[in-house]
Amino acid sequence: MTYPPNPETNSSPQSSTEEAQLLAQLRNALLSEDREALRALRDEWEDDEQWSEKVAPIIQERLHFLKENFHAEYGDAVRHIVTDQLANSQDEIINIIYPRLNTIIKKYITAQFQILKEGIDGQVKSVQNRFSPRHIFGRFFGASDSDIIMSNLDHPEIQEVYLIQRDTGLLLGSFSKEKNLDQDVIAGMLTAIKSFVEDAFSGEEEHLEMIQYENYKIFLQNFPLYYFAVALTGSISAVEKENLSNKLFSFAQNHIPFDITVVNTTLTENISANLFEHFNTLAIKS
Amino acid sequence: MLSKKVILTGSFGVGKTSLFERFINNLFQDKYLTTIGVKVGKKLVQTEQGDLSMMIWDIAGEVTQDKVPNSYFLGTSGIVYVFDLTRPSTYANIVSDITYLKKINEFTIIRVVGNKRDLVADTVLQKIQADIGIPIDIFTSAKTGENVADLFNEFAKELIA
Numbered sequence: 001m002t003y004p005p006n007p008e009t010n011s012s013p014q015s016s017t018e019e020a021q022l023l024a025q026l027r028n029a030l031l032s033e034d035r036e037a038l039r040a041l042r043d044e045w046e047d048d049e050q051w052s053e054k055v056a057p058i059i060q061e062r063l064h065f066l067k068e069n070f071h072a073e074y075g076d077a078v079r080h081i082v083t084d085q086l087a088n089s090q091d092e093i094i095n096i097i098y099p100r101l102n103t104i105i106k107k108y109i110t111a112q113f114q115i116l117k118e119g120i121d122g123q124v125k126s127v128q129n130r131f132s133p134r135h136i137f138g139r140f141f142g143a144s145d146s147d148i149i150m151s152n153l154d155h156p157e158i159q160e161v162y163l164i165q166r167d168t169g170l171l172l173g174s175f176s177k178e179k180n181l182d183q184d185v186i187a188g189m190l191t192a193i194k195s196f197v198e199d200a201f202s203g204e205e206e207h208l209e210m211i212q213y214e215n216y217k218i219f220l221q222n223f224p225l226y227y228f229a230v231a232l233t234g235s236i237s238a239v240e241k242e243n244l245s246n247k248l249f250s251f252a253q254n255h256i257p258f259d260i261t262v263v264n265t266t267l268t269e270n271i272s273a274n275l276f277e278h279f280n281t282l283a284i285k286s
Numbered sequence: 287m288l289s290k291k292v293i294l295t296g297s298f299g300v301g302k303t304s305l306f307e308r309f310i311n312n313l314f315q316d317k318y319l320t321t322i323g324v325k326v327g328k329k330l331v332q333t334e335q336g337d338l339s340m341m342i343w344d345i346a347g348e349v350t351q352d353k354v355p356n357s358y359f360l361g362t363s364g365i366v367y368v369f370d371l372t373r374p375s376t377y378a379n380i381v382s383d384i385t386y387l388k389k390i391n392e393f394t395i396i397r398v399v400g401n402k403r404d405l406v407a408d409t410v411l412q413k414i415q416a417d418i419g420i421p422i423d424i425f426t427s428a429k430t431g432e433n434v435a436d437l438f439n440e441f442a443k444e445l446i447a
Contacts, residue, residue: 167361168291169326170341184289188326188341195357196323263289 114238160231173271289339296368297376298347301401304428306344331442351383371406403427
């Protein structure tokens with residue numbers, strides 16, 4: 001069975017061109033707004049600045065949220081990762097920490113033994129002194145025990161303090177009671193001596209701690225990025241050394257900026273002013 | 287004012303200390319005194335970009351640079367490698383020395399300096415330049431002072447930039 005041709009679908013080439021034109025017009029009429037919106041969207045997408053203006057606040061907001069809520073959101077996950085990592089790397093951690101820990105314990109025990117030894121020496125000396133000709137003679141003329149003991153002591157006195165960048169030897173700050181020499185050069189030379197000694201006689205974990213000539217001593221306190229060099233006159237006992245060390249640690253904690261990579265006048269002047277304030281009248285007590 | 291560390295290095299007897307003394311104190315001594323360990327000096331250099339306090343470490347000469355203690359190079363901003371234009375043995379290891387210095391001081395500016403210029407004729411100078419295998423940055427004479435200030439002043443500009 002055959003059907004008669006449909007006059008609406010059976011179109012000639014001319015009619016199909018007309019149809020296409022009609023369709024195009026229809027499409028233009030219906031889609032022009034969408035196309036315009038699409039173009040605007042594409043322009044926006046391709047323009048980094050516009051895109052960034054819209055996205056940046058959202059990212060900022062999200063970052064802020066993360067900052068505020070990191071612990072609640074990810075605390076457990078991070079704790080698990082760190083715990084696992086630590087549990088799986090115990091040998092490596094011990095390998096890294098052991099030499100440093102060993103040095104710290106060794107130093108601590110040595111310092112405590114020195115304090116104990118000085119205590120015993122002091123006791124023995126005081127008993128011996130009671131019967132010394134000087135003591136008997138002193139008492140005869142009315143001098144008290146404390147006067148006699150005080151006259152025997154040669155208290156340490158801070159003459160100069162230098163804070164020096166560890167690798168470069170550049171001076172980060174200084175305080176000196178007598179400004180005779182160029183302190184930058186002293187800082188450089190001290191660093192050179194320190195580097196030489198540490199290279200020649202010790203491993204990475206050992207540091208030069210004292211330079212001594214006659215009654216003058218330079219006490220060195222090392223930190224990872226810098227070190228203190230404190231020039232002293234008089235004798236310094238282990239207890240006094242520990243007290244001085246504590247003062248230096250406290251100064252480092254409170255008055256040395258975190259970033260000391262760029263050494264300029266502003267940095268050195270600030271640190272020098274602080275050093276003067278803290279060490280000019282400091283008495284090291286035993 | 288910024289402070290930077292600069293190292294003077296090279297073989298022994300090439301004139302490192304003479305360059306150091308000429309630049310810092312404007313002095314020259316004919317007598318040779320070997321440097322023991324390190325000598326540190328300071329020079330303030332004024333440049334258009336600002337002033338620089340140059341801490342110069344004049345270190346004892348070594349035949350090859352791998353014999354110099356590594357700790358001397360720590361934190362250095364610039365290295366001046368000096369050789370003696372009259373003694374080929376002082377630049378025989380120059381290529382390996384510079385390669386080594388670049389390896390241990392990745393971000394440090396290195397300058398190669400031919401010293402004792404006053405003792406060498408221009409023709410010999412050209413031959414050395416052609417033979418040596420690496421570019422020589424400047425020829426100096428610590429004795430006459432030729433190019434010494436230029437060497438450090440130009441270096442200061444680069445360090446401060």
